[in-house]
Amino acid sequence: MQLDRYGQMKPTGPKTWLRGRDEEFARICPFSPVAPDEDKLAAEYFSHAKNRDSFLGRYEAAFVGHVEEGGFRSSGSSGGMVTWVAAELLRLGLVDGVAHVKASDDPQSEGRLFHYSLSRNLQDLQAGAKSRYYPVELSGVLQLIREAPGRYAVVGIPCFIKAVRLACADDPILKERIAFTLGLFCGHMKSARMAESFAWQMGQDIGKVKRLDYRKKAHDRPANWYRAELTLENGETCAQDWWHLVDGDWGAGFFQNSACNFCDDIVAETADIAFGDAWKEPYSSDGRGTNVVIIRSTALLDVIDAGIAEKRIVLSHVDSDFVVATQASGFRQRREGLAFRLTWPRMGMRPRKRVHAGSHGLSRQRMAVYIMRNWISFWSHRVFLIADLLHSPRLYILWARTALACYHGIAYSRGPIGRIAQRLGLAGSEGRA
Template sequence: MRLDIYGQMKPAGARSWLNRRTMPLAASCPFSPDAEDEDALAGRHFPEACGRDPLIGRYEAAYVGHAEEGEFRGEGSSGGLVTWVAAELLRRGLIDGIAHVAPSSTDGDGGPLFAYTISRSVEALRQGAKSRYYPVELSGVLRTIRSVPGRYAVIGIPCFIKAVRLATAQDPVLAERIAFTLGLFCGHMKSARMAESFAWQMGTAMEDVAALDYRVKSPDRPANWYRAQVMLNDGTTREKDWWHMVDGDWGAGFFQNHACNFCDDVVGETADISFGDAWVEPYSSDGRGTNVVIVRSRELHGIVGDGVAAGRIALEPVDAGFVAATQAAGFRHRREGLAFRLTWWRAGLTPRKRVQASADGISARRRMTYRMRYGIARWSHRVFLVARLLRWRRFYLMWATAALSTYHGLAYSRGPVGRLVERLGLAGAEDGH
């Protein structure tokens, strides 16, 4: 896997290999129509799960809360529970290493800012805390797991965990050695160019960036007020709120990977345990960060219960509806939006999804929103590439500003522009939010 000209991970190889269909790959790619879907995988791994929900899948229990112990909460982007659970697996000797994404040592060489690594101590694991909205790939750590005996856990977004499940079904060595999977709720994958764009908007070039923190944390600010920080090679730092970036509106789709248009798993339905941000009040206003957690493995449910009983983590039980509400926008885009997007593809290779192609009941305004997101995602890669080649940052920044303004004005405005859209008959009777 290599970063392409758009800063996205793509397979690299001889044309004869790229054009040749192989069943092992067809059965292990999470977007392949020949691969098992999330329902089938979850049914095989969690056959006795006591709960089932059409949005969050099979589960033993769901919670909202945070880590109380040590600095886990302060060091994480949210409530610190991802790192706490991973550290607890290491402490108990249930695993020998954990595969997770951590900062890379760039040294101004233009290499990737983040990559998968395997940590074998709690201290090393904590160095990789926090969310990374950056393209990565698993092949290196899977080769290590195959070659170095032991028990491992893997942390990843839904498609990565699904890929691990599909790989273990074909590879008995991986099946034996990967003991736990920890999933992360996901909106979509960004390209490496979003990091570069953020650097541009903070007045620096990517080659001068030594490190990037996508979500600088402050207890005095609501958790959903994202603030990015770059550390430069000279040791200085620069910060800027996402909402002051021309492409900082996550839902608009800037730099989204095209494959994400075909994803219907928001919460990592095939993982033993999954974590997300509690994007509902009062939790979204708590700058310390709060997790929502879905537990599917009974063994991990026991570990989580022990942590609560000892006061090391603070959790309150919630139902599936609460979890879905915390990710309402993601589910709307991945279910209703996916159903609409699937009507655009009539032939060729289309992933086999659990959502059926349909535009029924979708208002004109919502259809406009989905089309505009698709267009912004598609063209942001291309416009940014032109700006890079021309060394003309302002070209991209002007385009992104106009695109975002149009998106907000036509798709969401409740002011004069929105009323004009409705008068023109472009919006249906539904609310559209």
């Protein structure tokens, strides 16, 4: 996997290997039409799960809540549950190491801000807390796992966990050593250019950025008011709310990886446990952060139950409707949106999805939202590249501001574009992303 000119991770290799239906690549790529889908993998791993749901997949139990113990919650992006569960696995001796994403020590020489790394103690694990909306790849840590006997946990977004499952099917050593998979819910992955754009808009050169915190926490502000903070090499920091950045509206799709257009798994259906943000009131307004957690492994349910009994974590049972409501716009984009996108003419390989192509019952406004989002993600990569080559951040920012106004007009009937879109029947009163 290598970063392409748009700052997205792309597989590289001989054409025969990339295109061959029987090659290793076709067996382990999570978007491969010949690899088993999430339903098949979940049936293999969680055949006895108590619950089955078309949105959440197979699962034992679902919860909402946060970590009470120590500083997990304040140093996590959400309720701190991912780092707490990973730390419990280490503490209980259930794993020897955890593969997760950490900040690069020297981003300028490494050429990237974040990378996968193995943590073998609590200190290293906690240093890697927080969400990184940044392209990363697994090959290095999988190689470390192959080389060093032991038991491991892997943290990843849904397509990464699926890739790990597929790699395990192909490699008995990985299968034996990867004891737990911890999934992160995922709306979509961003390219590395998103970080560069944030730096541009804060008047900084990405070449001087040492650290990026995508979600700087403030207890007195709603959790969904994301604030990005840059730390420069000279130690200075600068921060800005995502809402004030031209590409900071997550729903508009700026810098979205193109593969995400063909994903139908939001909640890491193949992971032993999966974590997201509780995007539902009163939790979204609580700046301390709150998780939703879906548990599929009975061993991990025991770990969670013990944590609740010892009052180290505070979790309440929720049903599938609750979890789905916390990810409503993500599910719209990955189900009805995906069905609609599958009707579009397409060059190259046809993805095989659990969602069938169709646009029945979709209003013109919903179709316009999906087309606009697709258009923004496609062009954001390209306009940014041109602006970068011309050393003209202004060009990109002007384009992005216009694109955002169009998106807001269609999705929320906002501004003059909203009024025009309403007259054309392209904007509704629903106000949904």
